[in-house]
Amino acid sequence: MLCGLMLFVLGLISLFTGHVASDLEWYSQHLVNRRLYSKLEEARRRAINIWESKLSKNYYGCSKRSPRFASAVKERSSNGYLLIATSGGLNQQRTGITDAVAVARILNATLVVPEFDHHSYWKDDSDFVDIFDVGWFISSLSKDVTIVKRVPDKVMRAMEKPPYTMRVPRKSEPEYYLDQVLPILLRRRVVQLTKFDYRLSSILDEDLQKLRCRANYHALKFVKPIEDLGHKLVKRMRKMAKRYIAIHLRFEPDMLAFSGCYYGGGEKERRELGEIRKRWETLPDVSEEEERKRGKCPLTPYEVGLMLRALGFRNDTYIYVASGEIYGGEETLKPLRELFPNFYTKEMLVNAELKPFLSYSSRLAAIDYIVCNESNVFVTNNNGNMAKILAGERRYSGHKRTIRPNAKRLSALFMERNKMDWETFARKVKTCQRVFMGEPDDLKRGKEFHEFPDSCICEKPSHEKIKDEGNNHHDLQKE
Ligand SMILES: *[C@@H]1O[C@H](CO)[C@@H](O)[C@H](O)[C@H]1NC(C)=O
Numbered sequence: 001m002l003c004g005l006m007l008f009v010l011g012l013i014s015l016f017t018g019h020v021a022s023d024l025e026w027y028s029q030h031l032v033n034r035r036l037y038s039k040l041e042e043a044r045r046r047a048i049n050i051w052e053s054k055l056s057k058n059y060y061g062c063s064k065r066s067p068r069f070a071s072a073v074k075e076r077s078s079n080g081y082l083l084i085a086t087s088g089g090l091n092q093q094r095t096g097i098t099d100a101v102a103v104a105r106i107l108n109a110t111l112v113v114p115e116f117d118h119h120s121y122w123k124d125d126s127d128f129v130d131i132f133d134v135g136w137f138i139s140s141l142s143k144d145v146t147i148v149k150r151v152p153d154k155v156m157r158a159m160e161k162p163p164y165t166m167r168v169p170r171k172s173e174p175e176y177y178l179d180q181v182l183p184i185l186l187r188r189r190v191v192q193l194t195k196f197d198y199r200l201s202s203i204l205d206e207d208l209q210k211l212r213c214r215a216n217y218h219a220l221k222f223v224k225p226i227e228d229l230g231h232k233l234v235k236r237m238r239k240m241a242k243r244y245i246a247i248h249l250r251f252e253p254d255m256l257a258f259s260g261c262y263y264g265g266g267e268k269e270r271r272e273l274g275e276i277r278k279r280w281e282t283l284p285d286v287s288e289e290e291e292r293k294r295g296k297c298p299l300t301p302y303e304v305g306l307m308l309r310a311l312g313f314r315n316d317t318y319i320y321v322a323s324g325e326i327y328g329g330e331e332t333l334k335p336l337r338e339l340f341p342n343f344y345t346k347e348m349l350v351n352a353e354l355k356p357f358l359s360y361s362s363r364l365a366a367i368d369y370i371v372c373n374e375s376n377v378f379v380t381n382n383n384g385n386m387a388k389i390l391a392g393e394r395r396y397s398g399h400k401r402t403i404r405p406n407a408k409r410l411s412a413l414f415m416e417r418n419k420m421d422w423e424t425f426a427r428k429v430k431t432c433q434r435v436f437m438g439e440p441d442d443l444k445r446g447k448e449f450h451e452f453p454d455s456c457i458c459e460k461p462s463h464e465k466i467k468d469e470g471n472n473h474h475d476l477q478k479e
């Protein structure tokens with residue numbers, strides 16, 4: 001339990017130290033003549049295409065092997081067996097699996113199908129084979145890395161000691177693996193790397209980056225029961241509406257308590273979250289307002305709804321909401337439902353069919369992953385692993401619109417909501433959200449490879465390109 005809690009805390013830390021609230025000022029309004037500015041704004045608002053970025057058609061995902069990329073080293077001539085124990089929930093584990101493939105390649109090791117984390121906060125005893133098609137995983141990467149289901153008995157029997165276990169630092173460079181892991185691998189034949197998530201540098205040479213993309217976007221295919229149910233949900237949404245928004249909400253009590261923010265629930269909320277917060281003895285006293293100003297507070301479901309309406313999504317838009325436990329439950333979701341009455345969750349779309357999956361958080365997360373990946377627009381209120389990994393996959397598969405709230409600037413605006421009319425508010429929200437809309441030339445905030453797989457995104461030749469009429473490429477509102 002204690003261990004689970006610690007892992008959860010680590011997860012939370014990564015949720016908040018992300019770059020939702022990048023400090024970038026887009027451009028200074030003071031430099032622009034006010035009247036000219038408002039005219040431009042008006043034109044821009046008329047022309048907005050919130051559903052799809054036009055420039056996205058100029059790019060495509062590219063992760064083919066280059067001719068100089070040598071064939072996989074065969075099992076019998078490899079440097080040994082690499083065992084990987086992943087860490088965290090499904091999407092955090094996904095980073096570990098992807099990077100494990102690249103590390104096996106760097107070491108010329110035979111990769112053993114990664115082991116899943118059964119002790120994380122997300123408590124799930126699913127294994128790789130319960131989530132991903134293991135045969136496909138092995139065969140589709142066979143030219144790059146040799147992967148086996150387990151260490152052969154013969155090798156196990158010949159070992160004098162149990163496999164050597166080690167944990168490498170976050171974001172290690174290939175040189176680290178070659179200097180620190182390879183000698184042990186050669187000596188011991190089998191090495192296990194534990195807590196394996198985000199353990200490989202975001203910057204690698206291009207062939208290895210493309211290998212990561214082949215692993216993440218092609219070799220990891222969900223097993224059939226998950227695929228089937230996920231696509232059934234997508235079909236149900238599409239039957240009702242040509243296009244839909246998927247919203248991934250994280251609003252669990254623990255997470256909110258950890259944030260130290262206030263979410264508008266009065267004394268009751270302060271008491272309840274304060275109580276939970278006591279669990280973490282070392283948390284500093286923080287000021288609710290300061291945290292909010294720094295953009296450290298995830299948007300409430302209502303705020304996500306407000307942002308979307310302000311960006312121009314109409315009240316008859318269909319939304320699919322993926323979430324775990326929501327603090328305050330229905331009461332908290334009600335204001336979002338009022339803004340978007342066509343509100344759906346997986347429970348509302350397929351009830352009985354969900355039963356076999358209910359006690360497996362990873363399988364449920366996989367189903368949500370599919371519905372969110374297929375959505376026309378994807379929005380989150382957090383900067384967790386799912387948000388990052390999906391943002392990366394959506395960039396790779398054609399820059400599908402992905403909206404990340406600029407919490408820092410939006411928070412200030414939400415506090416002022418009652419001091420301005422709706423038009424003004426909406427205009428300001430649009431300004432805050434520039435470069436947070438998943439456009440091809442959004443700034444690569446943070447450059448985490450799983451979120452910005454830039455080595456795997458190619459530009460079409462210029463004669464095939466759609467011209468951007470304005471000369472401001474960053475001005476996504478223009479269509
Ligand atoms: C891996 O194998 C390639 C040849 O396929 C070789 O050039 C490279 O030096 C080897 N690396 C290691 C770490 O064994």
Ligand SMILES: *[C@@H]1O[C@H](CO)[C@@H](O)[C@H](O)[C@H]1NC(C)=O
Pocket residue numbers: 315316341342
């Ligand atoms: C959307 O808003 C309009 C008025 O602005 C209202 O008449 C209509 O019923 C609303 N649609 C839905 C689905 O709530």
Ligand SMILES: *[C@@H]1O[C@H](CO)[C@@H](O)[C@H](O)[C@H]1NC(C)=O
Pocket residue numbers: 222370373374393397
């Ligand atoms: C995500 O969507 C793209 C198409 O837009 C598809 O090619 C890809 O396989 C999907 N990924 C998953 C995991 O379903």
